[in-house]
Structures are given as C-alpha cells and as structure tokens.
Amino acid sequence: MTDSLFKWSDGLPVGGGDMKKSVYDTDDDGKVDAAEEADHAAEADHATTADSATTADAAESVPWSGVTGKPTTFPPSSHTHSSTYTALTLQNGWENYGGGYGKASYFKDISGVVHLSGLVRSGTAGARITVLPEGYRPANALVFRNYTQYGAGRLNVSSDGSVKPEADAQSGWISLDGISFLAEAEEEE
Numbered sequence: 001m002t003d004s005l006f007k008w009s010d011g012l013p014v015g016g017g018d019m020k021k022s023v024y025d026t027d028d029d030g031k032v033d034a035a036e037e038a039d040h041a042a043e044a045d046h047a048t049t050a051d052s053a054t055t056a057d058a059a060e061s062v063p064w065s066g067v068t069g070k071p072t073t074f075p076p077s078s079h080t081h082s083s084t085y086t087a088l089t090l091q092n093g094w095e096n097y098g099g100g101y102g103k104a105s106y107f108k109d110i111s112g113v114v115h116l117s118g119l120v121r122s123g124t125a126g127a128r129i130t131v132l133p134e135g136y137r138p139a140n141a142l143v144f145r146n147y148t149q150y151g152a153g154r155l156n157v158s159s160d161g162s163v164k165p166e167a168d169a170q171s172g173w174i175s176l177d178g179i180s181f182l183a184e185a186e187e188e189e
Contacts (some may be wrong), residue, residue, distance in 0.1 A: 091131070113182055121172065124171060
C-alpha cells in the first residue's frame with residue numbers, strides 16, 4: 001500500500017512525522033531524553049535526605065514550621081461573607097404577607113449577585129413595591145417572571161432600584177422569591 005504522504009510496511013505507515021533521534025535522544029545513548037528525566041525523578045523519590053533529592057517530590061516531607069516566607073494571615077481571617085437577608089422598606093401600601101411566609105428582603109452574595117425573597121400583598125396595583133439601595137441595583141432595567149395571586153406575573157427591577165409589578169397587575173399577593181441579578185459594579189474611588 002502506498003500514499004503520497006507515507007511509506008507503508010505491513011499495512012502501517014513508516015517514516016512519517018518528526019520522530020528524529022537527534023531531537024528526542026540528544027545525548028545519543030539510545031534512550032529518549034524524557035525517559036531519562038523520569039528515571040532521575042524516580043531516583044530522587046528514593047533519596048534518604050532532602051539534601052540529596054533533586055525534585056520537588058521531596059518537599060512533601062518538609063514540616064510546616066520549616067517553610068519560610070509563608071503569610072501570617074489568610075483571606076478568610078481578613079474578611080467575612082454574609083448571606084443574611086436585609087428587610088426591604090415597602091411602599092405604596094405593600095406589606096409583608098405574614099402567616100409564616102418570608103418577609104420582603106434582599107442580600108448580595110460573594111459574586112455580586114443580588115437575591116430578593118419574600119411575599120408581599122395589598123399594595124397599590126402597578127405601584128412600586130420598594131427601592132433597592134445603591135450597590136444592590138442592576139446596571140440596566142430587568143424584567144422577571146414571578147408568581148402572583150392571579151397567576152404568572154411580571155416584575156420590573158430598574159437601574160434606579162425600583163421594584164415594581166407590571167402596570168396592570170392586580171394588588172393581590174406577589175412573590176419576590178427567585179428574583180436574582182448581578183448588581184451594577186461599584187465605582188472605584
């Protein structure tokens with residue numbers, strides 16, 4: 001069998017590629033350089049002291065007290081993350097539903113995503129429920145599908161922080177659960 005790219009012997013290609021001995025066996029001892037390096041690393045694994053080892057594998061045996069230049073504080077000790085919800089200030093007659101349902105609230109996670117939660121009722125139809133504080137607002141107006149007393153509804157969250165049901169929404173209960181969005185990046189001073 002022949003092919004314009006390869007010579008063939010017993011149905012297999014021969015002589016193709018860049019497998020030149022001068023590239024892979026630079027000291028011409030009949031052993032590929034990568035295999036020699038692996039042999040040396042294996043010898044270092046069996047070294048009796050860290051001084052006689054030549055690979056990083058021996059560093060596993062260094063006690064923590066023997067490590068120099070290590071930091072004295074670590075990020076977890078220098079800051080905290082809270083997943084505690086903060087109560088929303090309700091407007092236009094909207095109030096927490098009560099009866100064991102969650103109060104209207106919000107929090108921002110470590111990734112900068114704001115999460116709303118709670119069940120509100122009895123507000124002015126189509127009127128703003130609340131205004132989110134700066135740092136908890138989206139960069140652009142967003143539209144969400146949510147649950148209401150009358151079925152599926154629409155909730156708008158504006159870049160000014162306003163949280164409003166669609167204009168023709170009835171004033172039964174409205175769920176804020178599941179409303180999540182990335183907060184607008186805070187400007188560096």
